[in-house]
Amino acid sequence: MTKPIIFIQGNYRAEFIEKIKASATEYRVKTTLIDEDLEFVEISVGWDKKNEQQLLALSPLKWVQAISAGVDYLPLKEFEKKGILLTNASGLHSISISEHVIGVILSYYRGLNTAQKNQLAHTWDTDDIHYDQLSGKNMLVIGTGHIGEKLAKSVVSLGVNPFGINTTGHTVDGFIETYSMKNLAKIIQTMDIVVGILPGTDDTFHIFNNDLFSQMKPSAIFINVGRGDTVHTRELTETLQNKTIAFAALDVFEAEPLPADSPLWELDNLLITPHISGLTKHFQTKLMQIFLPNLTSFVKDGSLAKNQVSLKKGY
Amino acid sequence: MTKPIIFIQGNYRAEFIEKIKASATEYRVKTTLIDEDLEFVEISVGWDKKNEQQLLALSPLKWVQAISAGVDYLPLKEFEKKGILLTNASGLHSISISEHVIGVILSYYRGLNTAQKNQLAHTWDTDDIHYDQLSGKNMLVIGTGHIGEKLAKSVVSLGVNPFGINTTGHTVDGFIETYSMKNLAKIIQTMDIVVGILPGTDDTFHIFNNDLFSQMKPSAIFINVGRGDTVHTRELTETLQNKTIAFAALDVFEAEPLPADSPLWELDNLLITPHISGLTKHFQTKLMQIFLPNLTSFVKDGSLAKNQVSLKKGY
Numbered sequence: 001m002t003k004p005i006i007f008i009q010g011n012y013r014a015e016f017i018e019k020i021k022a023s024a025t026e027y028r029v030k031t032t033l034i035d036e037d038l039e040f041v042e043i044s045v046g047w048d049k050k051n052e053q054q055l056l057a058l059s060p061l062k063w064v065q066a067i068s069a070g071v072d073y074l075p076l077k078e079f080e081k082k083g084i085l086l087t088n089a090s091g092l093h094s095i096s097i098s099e100h101v102i103g104v105i106l107s108y109y110r111g112l113n114t115a116q117k118n119q120l121a122h123t124w125d126t127d128d129i130h131y132d133q134l135s136g137k138n139m140l141v142i143g144t145g146h147i148g149e150k151l152a153k154s155v156v157s158l159g160v161n162p163f164g165i166n167t168t169g170h171t172v173d174g175f176i177e178t179y180s181m182k183n184l185a186k187i188i189q190t191m192d193i194v195v196g197i198l199p200g201t202d203d204t205f206h207i208f209n210n211d212l213f214s215q216m217k218p219s220a221i222f223i224n225v226g227r228g229d230t231v232h233t234r235e236l237t238e239t240l241q242n243k244t245i246a247f248a249a250l251d252v253f254e255a256e257p258l259p260a261d262s263p264l265w266e267l268d269n270l271l272i273t274p275h276i277s278g279l280t281k282h283f284q285t286k287l288m289q290i291f292l293p294n295l296t297s298f299v300k301d302g303s304l305a306k307n308q309v310s311l312k313k314g315y
Numbered sequence: 316m317t318k319p320i321i322f323i324q325g326n327y328r329a330e331f332i333e334k335i336k337a338s339a340t341e342y343r344v345k346t347t348l349i350d351e352d353l354e355f356v357e358i359s360v361g362w363d364k365k366n367e368q369q370l371l372a373l374s375p376l377k378w379v380q381a382i383s384a385g386v387d388y389l390p391l392k393e394f395e396k397k398g399i400l401l402t403n404a405s406g407l408h409s410i411s412i413s414e415h416v417i418g419v420i421l422s423y424y425r426g427l428n429t430a431q432k433n434q435l436a437h438t439w440d441t442d443d444i445h446y447d448q449l450s451g452k453n454m455l456v457i458g459t460g461h462i463g464e465k466l467a468k469s470v471v472s473l474g475v476n477p478f479g480i481n482t483t484g485h486t487v488d489g490f491i492e493t494y495s496m497k498n499l500a501k502i503i504q505t506m507d508i509v510v511g512i513l514p515g516t517d518d519t520f521h522i523f524n525n526d527l528f529s530q531m532k533p534s535a536i537f538i539n540v541g542r543g544d545t546v547h548t549r550e551l552t553e554t555l556q557n558k559t560i561a562f563a564a565l566d567v568f569e570a571e572p573l574p575a576d577s578p579l580w581e582l583d584n585l586l587i588t589p590h591i592s593g594l595t596k597h598f599q600t601k602l603m604q605i606f607l608p609n610l611t612s613f614v615k616d617g618s619l620a621k622n623q624v625s626l627k628k629g630y
Contacts, residue, residue: 095450096425099473103425106418110411115588116431122580124572124589131594135410157472158414257439265437273430274439279446 003028004060005037006295009046010067016288023295043298045291047074056082063298065291069093069147069278070227071309072200080311087294087307088315092286093278094150097225100277101151101195102158104223104249109134113271132219135159140188143197143226144172145315151195163187188215193223199315200227208232213239221247225277228252233264240267251277318343319375320352321610324361325382331603338610358613360606362389371397378613380606384408384462384593385542386624387515395626402609402622403630407601408593409465412540415592416466416510417473419538419564424449428586447534450474455503458512458541459487460630466510478502503530508538514630515542523547528554536562540592543567548579555582566592 006020008031021029030037033051041059046067052075055061061084066074069090079086107113111129118125137160141148144164152162152174162175165187169180179187188194194216198204208224209232216222222245224231233254239245241263249271250264256275264270280286290307297305309315321335323346336344345352348366356374361382367390370376376399381389384405394401422428426444433440452475456463459479467477467489477490480502484495494502503509509531513519523539524547531537537560539546548569554560556578564586565579571590579585595601605622612620624630 095448095474096446099421099449100425102473103418103421103427106414107422107427110415110418111591111594112418112422112427112586112588113431115591116428116586117435118589119580119587120432120435122575126589126591129589129591129594131411131591131596133410133596134414154472154474157469158417159410159469260437265434271427271431272434273427274433274441274444276426276430276441276444276446279426279444281446281448
């Protein structure tokens with residue numbers, strides 16, 4: 001009988017390919033496919049729009065290991081219909097994204113953005129430097145998954161007070177207090193720093209809009225490292241143009257790359273980063289810490305040990 | 316008898332002026348001086364080159380409260396000769412400078428400097444983004460005073476390993492290990508992040524020079540928030556031009572403002588900030604927490620409760 005295939009999409013190091021082979025001897029491991037392979041692909045590591053239709057139509061897929069935390073770009077309904085299991089890479093980007101968030105906050109609070117603009121113009125100017133103190137600030141983390149929890153724990157020794165928002169308001173390690181989503185508009189009023197780390201779902205679409213921005217302090221700052229479409233871009237643009245809030249940093253956008261004619265490019269009180277907050281050193285090592293235990297478990301009894309995504313919820 | 320004068324150089328809030336008056340009823344408090352006042356000035360809060368000669372020549376100065384941590388710009392030898400006591404504002408800038416240091420490190424590690432340059436050009440580009448992980452890095456803090464100790468304690472929850480260097484190698488709270496200055500060239504070899512927080516003295520002049528830079532890892536970064544002349548600017552310039560180390564962030568310079576023709580302006584792997592790391596919210600409140608207890612103690616018996624500077628050592 002021809003062995004089923006684990007299809008590895010991407011350039012993984014030989015040591016990891018060997019480990020995968022050793023963990024699943026009844027599978028063949030392939031990093032490229034020829035047409036004859038398609039009918040044997042049961043497991044895919046990574047997912048690419050380029051071969052999505054082909055794999056869905058022709059392969060007996062049983063399990064997809066995504067290499068991202070968010071999975072809204074995957075055909076979740078198709079997976080559900082076909083009984084394809086999905087695991088994500090949640091947790092893998094926690095340190096990177098936490099460090100990114102703290103970095104963009106301090107860049108603003110310590111006047112580094114302005115200093116760098118002045119540096120590019122070879123200008124020594126202290127008059128236009130804005131500065132503030134991070135220590136003592138209230139931070140609201142909206143979305144208290146792996147990343148949110150890591151962020152809350154990372155700011156402890158910086159003297160920040162981390163509060164959390166999640167669907168039900170259940171307690172999460174690292175937060176002083178967590179609230180349910182329905183309390184968001186009230187809680188946000190007392191916050192200095194508001195961080196969005198939400199997955200893209202029907203419930204979170206455009207959740208960051210005027211109704212919320214208008215409740216924030218004029219000195220407050222907003223950071224989004226979740227999904228781009230959780231932000232109502234036009235309303236945030238107006239909010240920043242009117243300086244209703246002081247500053248924002250966006251790493252994700254409704255359209256990526258950010259279109260050349262986007263008014264966001266022109267805003268002085270916005271830091272734009274090109275979806276880089278998750279860039280992670282030792283990415284493969286960290287991904288394999290999720291995939292390999294899952295593979296062992298899957299081969300044994302078809303179950304997955306960690307990071308399984310609810311296809312209904314989308315996270 | 317005409318009362319002696321406390322001369323407050325700077326615009327302090329009325330509430331603080333009132334507190335000063337209440338703490339020292341046998342003094343007059345003045346924020347500007349006329350010629351007839353000069354012979355009565357015993358205490359000065361702040362020090363300004365503009366009236367330095369006049370005060371030294373004509374006033375019976377007993378105590379100067381500096382508003383900075385570093386005091387190398389003060390006429391220490393004159394003070395010593397005349398028996399003028401000196402207190403500094405060390406501690407007051409600890410949070411600000413710690414946050415500044417963490418901010419410039421993360422700006423580099425998370426590619427924010429590059430992202431901002433691209434933003435100014437309205438360019439979405441991920442290819443040239445450098446990124447690294449702060450967590451797990453070794454940080455060497457050279458100068459383990461108030462600021463160094465605060466910095467070491469601030470990076471704990473970020474997963475950084477803080478090591479310290481001071482004159483004798485005495486232990487300091489917050490550091491995993493501290494070493495004496497004579498071990499610097501050896502210890503620096505294993506460090507990812509090197510932070511200079513040294514006062515300007517004969518011993519520290521040009522201490523950061525080629526001998527040290529050449530011992531650092533090629534991936535290492537150097538940050539100076541101490542005194543500008545602790546760095547051999549030309550040798551650091553060459554080090555950065557040759558990429559012997561990866562990145563530097565300077566907040567202080569041998570000449571300030573940094574001259575327009577300085578080659579530092581042209582360096583891609585340097586972040587220049589215009590001596591802003593100490594900018595501090597609630598500055599007056601924090602300064603008064605040093606000055607007022609000292610004033611009470613000085614009025615009582617001529618002693619100073621905290622922050623007295625050794626005029627011999629210069630810190």
